[in-house]
Amino acid sequence: MPVTETRRALAGVTALTLALCAIAFTEAAYAAKPVGSDKGATTEQSAGSNSNGIYAAARITYSGSVAPNGGSGNVTSADVNWTPPPCWYAPYLGAKDFKEKMSQDIESQMGAPGMGGHAGAALSELKRHYEDEYGWTDTPGYKDYNVDKDGEGMFWAAVENPDEPDVLKRSSCNDLPFWVDNGEAPPPQYEQAITPEILAALAYQHMQLPDTEVSLAPEQTTKVNLPTWAWLDKAVFDEVQATASLNVPGFNLQATTTARPVSLTLEPGTDDAVTYPASGECLINNDDSIGEPYARGKADRTPPCGIKYLRSSGDGTYNLQATITWDISWTGTGGAGGDLPDGTFGNGQAVTVQEIQSVNR
Structure with missing residues (x-):
């Protein structure tokens, strides 16, 4: 199958797979509970892990003077051209958990009525991308979902900022989930991979300033x-x-806005x-x-x-x-x-x- 046709078919099919990953991650990342108050409610979002100790979703923790329940704070930027990041890439699943989820998602889609032609071929290429280290034509892949490196890194996936009103911006992080070794930086082509600066922008977005009564x-x-x-x-x-x-x-970042x-x-x-x-x-x-x-x-x-x-x-x-x-x-x-x-x-x-x-x- 020609590369251009494969990528054209993948554009729609992999978006569905990415959406499944992103939705699961986003829901976990913003499942917050208020734990007190200090010049505005303090919201804490801690990470959770499955029974194997592998983090099923890396959750962002907000603390200090932030809005309750993971909502946006009351700060208005004086720069009308500045906005918080609409999406980013962040640690998602360990190799074994990722294999289980992706295999189920791909098999489910391949079994859907009418999933044939270019779409079916694209799903086959997507499957090969994570099962065969040579990937599809010009894109290196992974051997058996990198399960031999389980615990040594994580697959990263796209996360949508739920407070971004523009759906096109919110879904602009559309690369396939990719592997990052513990302690290593994401490959440079993933410019929207989460960084302290992105965390600072998110802390800004959630900051709760005190009321002003003169x-x-x-x-x-x-x-x-x-x-x-x-x-x-x-x-x-x-x-x-x-x-x-x-x-x-293997991956710890934080940023504090003052x-x-x-x-x-x-x-x-x-x-x-x-x-x-x-x-x-x-x-x-x-x-x-x-x-x-x-x-x-x-x-x-x-x-x-x-x-x-x-x-x-x-x-x-x-x-x-x-x-x-x-x-x-x-x-x-x-x-x-x-x-x-x-x-x-x-x-x-x-x-x-x-x-x-x-x-x-």
Whole structure:
């Protein structure tokens, strides 16, 4: 069978086989349970093994300030072009377990009605790829699924990020499962093989930042043309960390992302207002606070961080948005590390603005 025809037929058939692997792996990787809270729920996803001690699925463990139940956190990237990885390759099964699963999958598909012609031939080539070390025409294969190396490495398979909305991106890791020896790096052609940097991006995606409630003076109710002071005490927030780890025999990686608050941005909720400073962005002070608390004797001063409303809110309120920008960096296995895009998260606060009535006599 010509190589081009074989690969064309394999494009559809192997996708089904890969999907079976990826679905099993993904479900295991995100089967999380909440175990406590620390500035947001802490989610832990530990690895599981079968009775032979071979890891049936390498699970990513999330710990620290992360969203519960393996969900996405509340961080919004300040870089609109940055997104978490849509998919990756990671350790899947040991040789004996992989042989059992793949043999069953291939035999089941070959026995399906109408599985003939190019599709049937492609399945035969796929089977030969894992049974014959010479593989199909131009692709080296494995001798008997590498069972003679069981315990010395693992087959790696594609994992879809369940939080990626684009199905094409999510399924773009479509290479056949491949073998990696314990302690060795995946072959260089698998650029999406999991790394500390990918784990850092996943930790970022799952990070849960604390709520932001700004102290105001006057509190909740203010007056037209009266400067309202805004501040965050340094005790209100600290740096936040989230860690993603992957631990299987012969392959251990982890990465920790650290978010540090750097500024507070105020959006009054109406165009009839001015902010202090004019940009609305209040930078962090040397003592790690933001803004300055109001105190007696400051009534004639302009607040370093605050708002002045120019029109009454009437019978309603203005929705003041207070958003903190966080500087986010990461460190990982082997001394790896770097910067990730700044993250933002904020809350809305209802503010009542009243008109001061005066009577002239």
